[in-house]
Amino acid sequence: MLRLEARPEPSRAWSIAAPLLALLLTVVIGVLLFTALGKDPVKGLQVFFWEPLSSGYRLGELMVKATPLLIIALGLAVCFRSNVWNIGAEGQFIVGAIAAGGVALMAGKETGRWIVIAVVFAGIAGGMLWAAITALLRDRFNASEILVSLMLVYIAEQLLNYLVFGPWKDPGGYNFPQSKAFAAVTQIPRLFTGSRVSIGLPIALLGVAALWVFLFRTRSGFAQQVGGLAPAAARYAGFSSRNALWIALLASGGAAGLAGALEVAGPIGQLTPYVPAGYGFAAIIVAFVGRLHPVGMVFAAVLMSMFYIGGELAQSRLGLPKSLTGVFQGLLLFTLLACDTLIAYRVRFSRQAPRVGVPTMPQPARTESH
């Protein structure tokens, strides 16, 4: 018989092993899935786990997709560690992209390269603004930040649609719902020629270092996390829960907005209804698979990026739907949640009688007075 037994201490080894075991289980379920779909499982795994790494160009693409995931996840980690549940990073990403796009569209012939900085900061400001709505409603009216931030995603999508179908539609675009292509001067600088990897990557890695320092080496980072771990202790210490709420939402909103700006002024180069690619939601998985730890999230972002590319390749190579990406991402999250049980519990294989030397009662437990 299988039994779960609470550990006296949460296991450190398992907090690292759980994501690895979850990945293994995801692969195993993936194999079953490919077999059930009548595809060669070896081929399927190759498409997901080998081909994205097989060439310099592909590695570059891997980084292109991992960058926004990582940047958003870094912000979300601040939120989740302080018990603020921002589920709407996708909306903050979109509004960041809109704000950045608005600035980029203003660029003319004689605009200098400095416009890139304005584009990036507009993106950050846009994301912060969108997250600030959630923070304000939570702060003033105690509205659930989960619902508010999530619903604001759909409003952000409609805002983007309104702009690209309406006022910002490219007059010379054959009535397609898209803005003019941004001027070349607004393009986020690339690191190498021939690859789409931009300065977003070093920015994200700087963010990793910055987050590590904030969380583990500053008092405000500590205060932020105490609010999440033990709210009463935060009140006792005098750490303001309102500050923590605003810091968490502005940081994650700013990060998502930055990712939006880097994306729209980078690989995409114009505003279209297809700017939202689900990075804001996938980053939630990245944050948790990465244990909300800055370094862990780097690996998680690369993994999730592999699923994105693998899904696209599976579509072209194996004739499978692209939604396989979402299936793998979801599998990973669910297996991780299951494996996380092992951090606090151990599995015991026990026989029927757990005790030695205690005879079982011969009769039902009725007693009479003596």
Add this chain to the structure above:
Amino acid sequence: MSNHRLELAHITKRYPAVVANSEVSLTVAPGQTHAVLGENGAGKSTLMKIIYGAVAPDEGTMRFDGRPVNVRNPQEARALGISMVFQHFSLFDTLTVAQNVWLGLDKSLSLAQVTRNIEAKAAEYGLDVHPQRLVHTLSVGEMQRVEIIRALLTNPRLLILDEPTSVLTPQAVDKLFVVLKKLASEGCSILYISHKLHEIRELCTACTVLRGGKVTGVCDPRQESNASLSRMMIGAEPPALEHHARQAGDVVLRVRDLHLRAQDPFGVDLHGVSLDVRAGEVVGVAGVSGNGQQELLYALSGEDARAPAQSIEVFGRAVGRLGPARRRALGLHSIPEERLGRGAVPTLGLAHNLLLTRGESVGHGGWLRMGNLQKQAADIIARFNVKAGGPNAAAKSLSGGNLQKFLVGREIDANPRLLIVSQPTWGVDVGAAAQIRGELLALRDAGCAVLVVSEELEELFENCDRLYVIAKGRVSPSVARADASVPQIGEWMSGLWEGAHAAA
């Protein structure tokens, strides 16, 4: 064999890190009130959980009414007639008192009947609890009353009580003892866990002493002295406290006519609270829990910063509206009753827990100097004799007494000028309690003003120079310890002091 209600033989329980019980044998006769005495960590709670079926022993046998039994869970224990009042309450916060009690009983009664039964038992035993209140709004003392009533409602044949008197007025303790003696005379056996030696000697007719998981003595407590019981329990006698009378200095904390509505709908409003604490004196606030202590403590510490600024002064500065950090900067430190979750973050290490109230290891721009922090924690651990795995041991890995020593150490080490402590020795073993009391007196002798809020009168009489009593959100005039008597303070704890009517 059948003349024993309960018979344990060679019970052993091993946990990964410790052996909680080793070869423990114990017999309880029908109608016997049997004390189980031991320090925290001696294995008392584990043994009781084994009897109650909440924990399975690795070895050993248990007989109930002469028959071998295998109690696999608390339901089976209750079917046998074993009831338990835990030290750590097993109540659901979001349910009412009546719903909680109802959950623990067999389902033959309706909720309305259970509510009536609760009211009847509460009246019979003088345990004041409202069945419709939500548990999360109750104070620690009130929760314990719910647990006692819940146990009594099952009409137990063996009642296990884990430190039941720590939250009762002396009169209520006397009343409880009447109840327990009545229960015993009706044939119910009682296992009574306590560290209060005089209670055990008054109430119990047999005593088993545990130390380090082993039985170190079986005796009749009525034949023993405090000193001899203490020797069996800790292997030595606790050091006697030296309490010199001392001239108090200037007023450090002045509370004047503080009125404050409770934030929680079931909380207690404060009505015209006035009190002073001077440098170099220990002042106690006695009272049954749930009479406004929490509200007063939050208002004083700054967790609740809604008080009119002028109503609370520290060193002549109006602080009513300041938060805890600003008050700490003035030298006001506090130690809350709730250690895990408020006084300390359970999952963080001791070193990190210093950062809740201490800023010495925080450099420019809020930068944490980790080396300093570790050393600071190690120093406190060494100075206050805290048993812990080191500066990085998680707060929740410490026993209650050791965590309390660390928290008291954290605040004393900050050289406070005004220290406010709530229940400093609640659930702490005799050795640690003596040490904590000694530290508080040393702090007083160094000129610090100390305010102790406690429900344990014995402790207040031992420590304090002056006493106030809080009842129903009002605070009595102060009385010097030398002039105070237990019956008088006990009466005040019901709100009956001179002038109380005029104020009401």
